[in-house]
Amino acid sequence: MDKFTTLTGVAAPMPLVNIDTDMIIPKQFLKTIQRSGLGKNLFDEMRYTQDGAEIADFVLNQPAYRKAEIIVAGDNFGCGSSREHAPWALLDFGIRCVISTSFADIFFNNCFKNGILPIVMPQEVVNVLMEDAKKGENARMTVDLEAQTVTTSDGQSFGFEVDPFRKHCLLNGLDDIGLTLEKVASIDTFEAKAGLLRPWV
Amino acid sequence: MTAPRTLYDKIWDDHVVHQAEDGTCLLYIDRHLVHEVTSPQAFEGLRMTGRKVRAPEKTIAVPDHNVPTTAGRDTHIDNEESRIQVEALDKNAKDFGINYYPVSDIRQGIVHIVGPEQGWTLPGMTVVCGDSHTATHGAFGSLAHGIGTSEVEHVLATQTLIQKKSKNMKVEITGKLRPGVTAKDITLSVIGATGTAGGTGYVIEYCGEAIRDLSMEGRMTVCNMAIEGGARAGLIAPDEKTFEYIKGRPHAPKGAAWEAAMTYWKSLFTDEGAHFDKVVTLKGEDIAPVVTWGTSPEDVLPITGTVPAPEDFTGGKVEAARRSLEYMGLTPGMKLSDIKIDTVFIGSCTNGRIEDLRAAAAILKGKKIKPGMRAMVVPGSGLVRAQAEEEGLAQIFIDAGFEWRLAGCSMCLAMNPDQLSPGERCAATSNRNFEGRQGRGGRTHLLSPAMAAAAAVTGHLTDVREMMAENA
Numbered sequence: 005m006d007k008f009t010t011l012t013g014v015a016a017p018m019p020l021v022n023i024d025t026d027m028i029i030p031k032q033f034l035k036t037i038q039r040s041g042l043g044k045n046l047f048d049e050m051r052y053t054q055d056g057a058e059i060a061d062f063v064l065n066q067p068a069y070r071k072a073e074i075i076v077a078g079d080n081f082g083c084g085s086s087r088e089h090a091p092w093a094l095l096d097f098g099i100r101c102v103i104s105t106s107f108a109d110i111f112f113n114n115c116f117k118n119g120i121l122p123i124v125m126p127q128e129v130v131n132v133l134m135e136d137a138k139k140g141e142n143a144r145m146t147v148d149l150e151a152q153t154v155t156t157s158d159g160q161s162f163g164f165e166v167d168p169f170r171k172h173c174l175l176n177g178l179d180d181i182g183l184t185l186e187k188v189a190s191i192d193t194f195e196a197k198a199g200l201l202r203p204w205v
Numbered sequence: 206m207t208a209p210r211t212l213y214d215k216i217w218d219d220h221v222v223h224q225a226e227d228g229t230c231l232l233y234i235d236r237h238l239v240h241e242v243t244s245p246q247a248f249e250g251l252r253m254t255g256r257k258v259r260a261p262e263k264t265i266a267v268p269d270h271n272v273p274t275t276a277g278r279d280t281h282i283d284n285e286e287s288r289i290q291v292e293a294l295d296k297n298a299k300d301f302g303i304n305y306y307p308v309s310d311i312r313q314g315i316v317h318i319v320g321p322e323q324g325w326t327l328p329g330m331t332v333v334c335g336d337s338h339t340a341t342h343g344a345f346g347s348l349a350h351g352i353g354t355s356e357v358e359h360v361l362a363t364q365t366l367i368q369k370k371s372k373n374m375k376v377e378i379t380g381k382l383r384p385g386v387t388a389k390d391i392t393l394s395v396i397g398a399t400g401t402a403g404g405t406g407y408v409i410e411y412c413g414e415a416i417r418d419l420s421m422e423g424r425m426t427v428c429n430m431a432i433e434g435g436a437r438a439g440l441i442a443p444d445e446k447t448f449e450y451i452k453g454r455p456h457a458p459k460g461a462a463w464e465a466a467m468t469y470w471k472s473l474f475t476d477e478g479a480h481f482d483k484v485v486t487l488k489g490e491d492i493a494p495v496v497t498w499g500t501s502p503e504d505v506l507p508i509t510g511t512v513p514a515p516e517d518f519t520g521g522k523v524e525a526a527r528r529s530l531e532y533m534g535l536t537p538g539m540k541l542s543d544i545k546i547d548t549v550f551i552g553s554c555t556n557g558r559i560e561d562l563r564a565a566a567a568i569l570k571g572k573k574i575k576p577g578m579r580a581m582v583v584p585g586s587g588l589v590r591a592q593a594e595e596e597g598l599a600q601i602f603i604d605a606g607f608e609w610r611l612a613g614c615s616m617c618l619a620m621n622p623d624q625l626s627p628g629e630r631c632a633a634t635s636n637r638n639f640e641g642r643q644g645r646g647g648r649t650h651l652l653s654p655a656m657a658a659a660a661a662v663t664g665h666l667t668d669v670r671e672m673m674a675e676n677a
C-alpha cells in the first residue's frame with residue numbers, strides 16, 4: 005500500500021448524494037483477475053453512453069478534472085454493495101482522498117485498506133470545499149494527514165478527525181501485510197528455529 | 206510437566222510466531238496451495254506493492270476449478286474468462302517462482318488431491334489454500350483450512366496468517382462399519398447428526414475404530430467435509446497407514462530426514478485426558494448408506510428412508526425444508542429409492558481418488574448404465590486417471606457407458622463447461638448440494654461412489670447393498 009502523507013491536487017466536485025458502489029463500479033466489471041485496471045470504468049454508467057462515448061458533462065470528463073486526485077462528494081458516499089472493487093477503481097483512476105459529510109461503513113473501511121483517505125467534514129465545511137473544487141484546475145487543494153488539515157486554494161484551513169491507528173497505517177503505508185512485515189524478525193527467528201526442529205518441512 | 210494437549214493444540218503451539226495480548230496469533234504456514242480462481246488479485250497485490258513470495262518453495266499452484274475436462278484443453282480453452290484465469294496462474298507461477306503443475310502436466314488435478322499425492326502434505330503441518338475444502342489435508346494430521354483472497358496475499362507475502370484459536374471438538378466413530386458403508390456415509394452422517402453449523406468455532410478431531418480402519422483415501426473423504434459441518438478444520442492423528450502412504454512420495458522426506466520426521470510425527474496424538482469442548486459419538490454399525498434429499502449437506506437420510514415433510518422439522522428449518530423440497534421437485538413421503546436420476550457425476554476432491562474409482566467400478570463391472578442416462582467419471586488427478594487405466598477401471602467405466610474425463614473440479618461447482626441444466630437431477634459424489642451449485646436449477650443428491658454407480662445402472666437412487674447381493 006502506498007503511503008499517504010500530504011496530497012496537493014485537483015478536487016472534483018460531485019455534489020450528488022448517495023453515490024453507491026454500483027455507480028462507482030458497475031457489476032459487469034467484477035469478473036476481472038486484477039485489482040488494477042478498473043480506473044477506466046470508474047463511474048462507468050455516468051461517464052460513458054451505451055456505445056462507449058464520453059458524456060462531456062460528467063465531471064471527470066471535463067478537461068479540468070481529468071487528473072483529479074480528490075473528490076468532494078455529497079452525503080453517504082459509497083453506500084450499497086460491499087465490493088472492494090469500488091476503492092480499487094477509485095485508486096486506479098488516481099483518487100487518493102474523498103471528502104464528504106458521511107460515508108457508508110464498509111466502503112469507509114475498504115478505503116483505508118487500499119491507501120485512500122476518506123475525510124468526514126461538517127456540512128458547512130463541505131460546502132466551502134465544494135465551491136473551491138468548482139474553480140477547476142488551478143484551484144489545488146492540500147490534504148495534510150500528519151497535521152489533519154485540508155487547505156483550500158485560497159488558504160482557508162480546516163481540521164479533521166481520523167482514527168490514530170488508521171492514521172499510523174496510512175502515514176507508513178501499512179496494510180495488514182505491512183503490519184505483519186513489521187514482525188519480520190519474529191518470522192525469521194521462527195523459521196530458523198523450526199528449520200532445526202522440523203528440517204523436512 | 207505440561208497439561209495434556211489435543212492434537213490440534215500441539216500443531217497450533219508449534220506454529221505460533223507471535224501472540225498479541227488479545228490472543229490473536231501470527232501462525233506460521235508450512236504449505237500454501239494455490240489455484241486459478243482465488244489467487245489473481247493476490248498476486249496482483251504483490252506486484253503493486255513490489256513484494257515477493259516469501260517462501261516459493263512452500264507454495265504449490267495448480268489450475269483445477271475452471272479447466273475443461275475434455276481433450277485439447279492444454280492448447281485451447283473456449284471460455285475466455287476461464288482461459289484468462291488459467292493463463293494468469295501460468296504467468297504468476299513463473300514470475301514468482303513457485304511450484305507449478307500446468308494443465309499439460311500429468312500430475313495436474315484437483316489441488317486437494319495433488320497436494321497429498323505429491324507428498325507436499327505431511328503430518329503436523331499447517332496447510333492453507335484459497336478454497337474451503339482444504340480441510341481434506343487434515344487426514345494426515347495436518348492443520349488445514351481455507352482462506353480468502355486477501356489472506357492468500359498475506360500468506361504469499363509473509364508465510365503467516367493472522368488467526369485466533371478455535372475450540373476442540375471430538376467426533377468419535379466407534380466399532381466397525383457394515384458392508385456397503387463407506388467414508389462418505391460416515392462424513393454425511395456426522396453432518397446429518399450435528400447440522401451444518403454444529404462445528405462452527407471448532408476444529409474437529411475424528412477418531413475411533415471405524416476411522417482408524419479407513420484407508421488414507423477414506424480419511425481424506427471424511428476430513429474434506431468437515432467444512433460442511435461448519436468446522437474450521439478436521440483432523441485425524443497420523444498412524445502407520447499415514448506413514449505408509451507418504452513414504453516414497455516425491456516431496457516426502459527421505460533417509461535421515463525421514464527418520465527425524467517419523468520421531469516427530471509419532472508425537473502427534475491427543476494426550477490422555479486432554480480437554481474437548483464438544484464431543485459427538487456415532488456407532489459405526491448404526492451408519493447406513495446415505496443420500497441427501499435437500500439443498501443443504503445436513504439434509505441426509507439412509508437410502509431406505511422416505512422424503513421428509515417440512516412439518517417434520519422445527520424453527521427456521523420448516524421454511525428451509527419447504528423451499529428445498531420445491532427446488533428439488535420432491536414430494537414428502539416418497540421413497541428415496543424411487544427418485545429418478547438423469548445424470549451421475551463421480552469425481553471431486555471428496556471422492557475423486559483411486560479407491561473411489563475402484564469402489565464404483567466394482568459395482569459397474571459387466572453392467573451398463575440406464576439408457577438415456579448421462580454419466581461421467583472425472584478422476585481427481587492425471588495420476589489417478591493413469592492408474593485407473595492401468596488397473597482396467599477406465600475400461601469398465603467406458604464399457605458401462607460412462608464418459609472418461611480429464612482431471613479437474615468439473616461438475617462439482619460447474620465453473621467449467623460441465624454443468625447441469627435447469628431441473629436436471631444428478632447423483633454426485635461431490636460435497637455441496639446447494640441451489641445452483643452444479644448449474645442453474647440443477648438438482649444434486651450427494652452420495653458415495655458405490656451408490657452413484659448403483660444409481661447409474663438402475664436410473665434411480667438405489668441401495669447399493671441390494672446390488673452387492675446380486676453381484677455376490
Ligand code: SF4
Nearest residue numbers: 338553554614617618
Ligand atoms: S472439487 Fe469441488 S469442492 Fe473440491 S476444490 Fe474443486 S470445486 Fe472445490
